[in-house]
Amino acid sequence: MPPPIEAPTIQRPYDGCGKCFVALRRLSRKTDATTSPERQAGHVEAAVKAVGGHIIAWADDWEVSGATDPMTRPALGPWLRNKKGPYDGVVASAVDRLGRNLVDCLNTGYMMRDTGRLLVTYGHDGPWDLNDPADENRFTLEAWSAQMELRAIQRRNSDATANERSKGRKRGKHAYGYRYVRTHAKASIDHVALDHGELMPEDVKKRENAAEVIRAVARRILADTTGAITPDSEAARLTRARIYSPSDHLRVMSGKDPRGLPWDGAALSKMLVSEAALGLLMHKEKPVVGEDGKPIQVATPLWNRATHTALLKKLRLSRKPTAKRAQSGTHLVSEISECGNCTYRMYRTGSPVAMTCKSRPRGLTDCEPSPTIQVSILEEAVTNSFLANYGDHMFMETVYDPGNGNEEKLEGLRAARRRLRDDREAGLYDDAEDAEWFQSRYASLTSDIKKLEAEPIRxxxxxxxxxxxxVEMEWDAAQDDGERRKLLQEFGAKIRVWPSGHTPRYEITFDPEANEDAREVTSR
Structure with missing residues (x-):
């Protein structure tokens, strides 16, 4: 990890002298030697001295692309949006440190002009005067040059990526659960491997076993029969467990400090259904097909094609409007408690925390009096009842068996052969050389199909x-009450609560359809 970059000393606090500057520095990468922080700081201080001003703060944006709008940059943005206090202008080592987008640079420059603030860069004689056509043209030219340089960098990166993809090699950001392997630190990518979180010599922090994290999420979602486990609830669980989110995991892998960003349910769902999890080379979210008509395999799959198909089916169903919304909180009796009068779900409210029927205040029913009971009473009761009835039972888990994947492999090969046949019927491969290539690829696919057809399908x-x-061991080992509620839901637990004075005050039941053991009812 590169050493932290310290901001130079603030010369003097804001004093209203008219030349109190916010000094900005920016780097796309901390290791960018050609525009080092120290060189930028020296140029900034020289520019401020030349105009007779002083620096009141440093706005350092490290690892921020020049394409980022200055208004949205983490350090500089709050100053420009007047969120950090008064200042008289900004100073940078060059126009391209302000940004590499022509429109953004001009917008920021004109904002400085229109608000009566100063804009200073090293190498320019005095503050920029955008009311002067000559200064305006020069500023525009430097901003345009910065944008042209950015476009050249982007084009080179795009060309390099396309070249690597044409050779069946990975480039760019890898999928979660995988890592790039290089023969040495500055070498090109040698191959893609599953990310098991090994502590490498250059690592400062121990990384999670990302491959196992995402596999466990897939297993939990596929095995769930209650509708309570979804990408959103899993994202909440992983965040509570303090497992690095994909962006933070990538930062730690690069030797950077994590930002503490939470997991996102939509992003997690996208990862689960992506064919990148099958170890395929991807481009624009689609597998890249090689000359043999098959998707290019670059890594060991996280799971097989059958699991991918099952995840697609499960997660597409969960997105339907009629699907049950998963509980992502950690409260033990939430979602399993209902009013004994009107059967509507009860909610946590008040202090001390209680479960309350809110159907009448919401105009849903005429439930009166609405029952209210302290959460601690229900939590103790349901825990005692559940463990008394099921605690010593052997815990059975329902898991997804991906099979041997032969059925899905066959379908993939048959689809590839159909594509070849359709292309031939459309007039492709009519030339002698193309026809020879078509015949060899078609024969190869047919041979692979026959071999798989001869193998058993599980x-x-x-x-x-x-x-x-x-069951009691699973209960004690649960991470939090959210996990324990999942156990209760698997056994069909339901709590009904009546108003004070009613007998019984509450009733706890376990549905025999959720568990094959005999029905148990506990009332008080």
């Missing part, structure tokens, strides 16, 4: 298996 599906652990 279809994917849900299976139940013993874990060797009791």
């Amino acid at each position: 279809p994917a599906g849900m299976v139940s298996r013993p874990t060797g652990r009791t």
Whole structure:
């Protein structure tokens, strides 16, 4: 990890002298030697001295692209939006440190002009005067030059990526669960491997086993029969467990400090259904097909094609408007408590925290009196009842068996062969050389299909298996009350509450359809 970059000393606080400057520095990468922080600081201080001003603050934006609008930059943006206090102008080592987008640079320059503030850069004689046509043209030219340089960099990167992709090699950001392997620090990518979180010699922090993290999420979602486990609830669980989000995991892998960003349910869902998890080379979210008509494999799959298909089906169903919304909180009795009068769901409210029926205040029913009961009473009761009835039972888990994947492999090969056949019928491969290539690829695909057809097919599906652990052991090992509520939901737990004075005050039931053991009812 590169050493932290310290901001130079602030010369003097804001004093209203008319030349109190915010000094800005920016780097796309901390390792960019050609525009080092020290060189920028020296140029900035020289520019401020030349105009007789002083620096009241440093706005350092490291690892911020020049394409980023100055108004939205983490350090500079709040100053420009008047969120950090008064100042008389900004100073930079060059116009391209302000940004590499012509429109953004001009907008920022005109904002300085229109608000009566100064804009100073090293190498320019005095502050920029955008009311003067000559100064305006020069500023525009330097901003345009910065944009042209950015476009050249982007074009080179795009060309290099396309070249690597044509050779069946990865480039750019890798998918979560994978990591790039290089023979040495500055070498090109040698191959893509599963990210098991090994502590490498240059690492400062131990990384999570990202491959196992995403596999566990897939297993939990596929095995869920309650509708309570979704990408959103899993994102909340991973955030609570303080597992690095994909962006923070990538930062740690690069030797940078994590930012503490939470997991996002939509992004997690996208990762789960992406074919990148099959270890395929991807471009614009689609697999890249090689000359043999098959998707190019660049890494070991996180799971097989059958699991990918099952995740697609499960997550597409969960997006339907009629799908049950998952509970992502950690409260034990939330979502399983309902009013005994009107059967509407009860909600947490008040202090001390209580479960309350809100159907009448919301105009849904005429439920009166609306029952209210302290959460601690229900939590103790449901815990005691559940463990008394099921605590010593052997815990069975329902898991997704991906099968041997032969059925999906066959479908993939048949689809590739159909594409070749359709292309041939459309008039492609009519030349002698093309026809020869077509015949060899078609024969190769047909041979692979026949080999797979001769092998047994074990279809994917849900299976139940013993874990060797009791229900009480699973309860004690649960990460939080959100995990324990999941156990209650698997056993069909339901709590009904009536108003004070009613007998019983509450009733706890376990649905026999959720568990094959005999129905148990506990009332008080």
